[in-house]
Amino acid sequence: xxTSALTGALHEIKQFQLFREMTKDQIELLCSDGTVKVLxxxxxxxxxxxxxxxxxxxxxxxxxxxxxxxxxxxxxxHFSSPGDILAALVLPQQSPKYPVNVRAMGPSRVLVxxxxxxxxxxxxxxxxxASVQGLLSSRMAKHQHLRVMQRAPLSAxxxxxxxxxxxxxxxxxxxxxxxxxxxxxxxDSIGVTVESVIRIMSEWSKVGYIxxxxxxxxxxxxxxxxxxxxxxxx
Amino acid sequence: xxTSALTGALHEIKQFQLFREMTKDQIELLCSDGTVKVLxxxxxxxxxxxxxxxxxxxxxxxxxxxxxxxxxxxxxxHFSSPGDILAALVLPQQSPKYPVNVRAMGPSRVLVxxxxxxxxxxxxxxxxxASVQGLLSSRMAKHQHLRVMQRAPLSAxxxxxxxxxxxxxxxxxxxxxxxxxxxxxxxDSIGVTVESVIRIMSEWSKVGYIxxxxxxxxxxxxxxxxxxxxxxxx
DNA sequence: CGTAGCCTTGAAGGTGATCAATGTTTGTGG
DNA sequence: CCACAAACATTGATCACCTTCAAGGCTACG
Numbered sequence: 001x002x003t004s005a006l007t008g009a010l011h012e013i014k015q016f017q018l019f020r021e022m023t024k025d026q027i028e029l030l031c032s033d034g035t036v037k038v039l040x041x042x043x044x045x046x047x048x049x050x051x052x053x054x055x056x057x058x059x060x061x062x063x064x065x066x067x068x069x070x071x072x073x074x075x076x077x078h079f080s081s082p083g084d085i086l087a088a089l090v091l092p093q094q095s096p097k098y099p100v101n102v103r104a105m106g107p108s109r110v111l112v113x114x115x116x117x118x119x120x121x122x123x124x125x126x127x128x129x130a131s132v133q134g135l136l137s138s139r140m141a142k143h144q145h146l147r148v149m150q151r152a153p154l155s156a157x158x159x160x161x162x163x164x165x166x167x168x169x170x171x172x173x174x175x176x177x178x179x180x181x182x183x184x185x186x187x188d189s190i191g192v193t194v195e196s197v198i199r200i201m202s203e204w205s206k207v208g209y210i211x212x213x214x215x216x217x218x219x220x221x222x223x224x225x226x227x228x229x230x231x232x233x234x
Numbered sequence: 235x236x237t238s239a240l241t242g243a244l245h246e247i248k249q250f251q252l253f254r255e256m257t258k259d260q261i262e263l264l265c266s267d268g269t270v271k272v273l274x275x276x277x278x279x280x281x282x283x284x285x286x287x288x289x290x291x292x293x294x295x296x297x298x299x300x301x302x303x304x305x306x307x308x309x310x311x312h313f314s315s316p317g318d319i320l321a322a323l324v325l326p327q328q329s330p331k332y333p334v335n336v337r338a339m340g341p342s343r344v345l346v347x348x349x350x351x352x353x354x355x356x357x358x359x360x361x362x363x364a365s366v367q368g369l370l371s372s373r374m375a376k377h378q379h380l381r382v383m384q385r386a387p388l389s390a391x392x393x394x395x396x397x398x399x400x401x402x403x404x405x406x407x408x409x410x411x412x413x414x415x416x417x418x419x420x421x422d423s424i425g426v427t428v429e430s431v432i433r434i435m436s437e438w439s440k441v442g443y444i445x446x447x448x449x450x451x452x453x454x455x456x457x458x459x460x461x462x463x464x465x466x467x468x
Numbered sequence: 469c470g471t472a473g474c475c476t477t478g479a480a481g482g483t484g485a486t487c488a489a490t491g492t493t494t495g496t497g498g
Numbered sequence: 499c500c501a502c503a504a505a506c507a508t509t510g511a512t513c514a515c516c517t518t519c520a521a522g523g524c525t526a527c528g
């Protein structure tokens with residue numbers, strides 16, 4: 001593999017919350033035998049059901065975690081951005097399998113690390129485990145949030161997802177969803193059909209709540225989307 | 235607090251997967267300053283939003299983890315049975331809050347342990363952390379499963395939940411749901427209305443797929459419920 | 469230049485929500 | 499121990515929301 005790519009990756013990794021308090025030596029240990037893998041749009045990193053003998057730290061781009069339902073449709077479980085860890089949770093099990101498909105959204109890079117390293121160096125590092133639990137906790141929180149929204153109307157679900165994925169951009173209070181997110185992916189995340197998502201979002205585009213830039217979604221008026229969520233109250 | 239209750243609890247705990255490989259001394263350390271709390275049906279253990287300064291290990295009975303949605307309705311996140319840990323995931327955060335309400339289902343007992351003990355003794359024990367991640371992993375798997383089922387018809391969702399909660403009973407291939415589960419709780423778990431759940435389950439009772447014993451549900455014919463799930467394939 | 473992935477719009481139909489009323493069981497205090 | 503309230507279970511009628519199906523356009527990329 002490319003050693004210089006790895007060295008570069010170690011520098012990138014230092015920026016992430018996960019490794020904030022780590023020394024350079026510690027980081028090198030934690031990433032032993034790591035390799036940087038570059039993926040193109042839609043390329044598969046881990047396949048659900050495969051033996052999980054390595055895990056990943058997202059360096060750049062984004063990944064979607066999904067499972068295929070009985071009709072062959074995708075159900076998207078989670079979006080991972082830089083700094084997120086992939087597949088770590090299942091590694092302590094004996095002969096673990098990946099529970100989900102992990103697929104790149106746009107060109108992406110990930111640091112792939114063998115399972116042994118996790119068992120030996122990650123699990124034994126309390127500071128790191130605290131951070132890992134933090135990541136898992138926020139992922140769990142998103143699952144819970146979706147569960148709470150399940151009975152809300154479709155518009156509230158879409159609004160909720162966009163606000164969750166959006167981050168601050170520009171001087172105003174506008175938000176921007178930085179993922180290259182398709183309507184289909186939005187639909188698969190909240191468990192509805194593409195058509196329904198399109199109908200809602202076209203409406204919002206028309207009245208100026210949101211705007212479609214080049215492969216990113218601008219939330220022009222977040223307050224209106226929040227309103228959309230609260231309209232579901234009885 | 236009652237010391238003899240605690241001593242008894244330490245024996246119970248030894249049976250759980252979580253502490254299988256621990257020595258008696260280790261267990262005592264991990265449960266330092268723990269107190270056994272006895273709760274009645276519907277009694278609240280942790281309240282969502284409260285400061286999380288302790289966590290719990292379920293000893294007997296069962297607990298439901300839920301959040302209240304915008305309409306004041308409950309959304310049930312998870313059912314915890316003996317051996318499960320409660321609220322551990324959020325403890326590493328600075329000034330953590332309980333993310334959910336934790337409420338007893340029927341008379342229940344739980345070992346409540348201070349947060350410090352988790353930070354000091356749990357996080358620093360790799361073997362234990364591996365087990366904890368195992369529990370979290372299975373909880374995450376259930377969330378994912380529900381997500382996959384989201385587009386399936388209501389009957390498939392109910393069938394899926396019952397099969398998930400059921401455990402082997404009797405000599406035949408019958409299953410039994412040991413929780414004192416109400417129709418409303420089933421509805422709140424899968425995000426539908428009570429009435430819909432009742433309509434489905436009455437139907438199943440009539441044709442003999444399931445049976446209502448005293449505060450427990452018998453799955454007489456699991457195969458038929460599995461069939462119910464697969465009918466949703468297109 | 470053709471195919472694959474994505475976006476869009478319309479019409480029709482069904483599934484599950486809502487609302488309302490009533491029965492049943494459990495628990496509690498007088 | 500009875501009366502009353504609260505929680506839980508049930509059934510029916512109506513209707514809205516979202517799905518399904520179908521057809522077509524747009525853009526990117528090999």
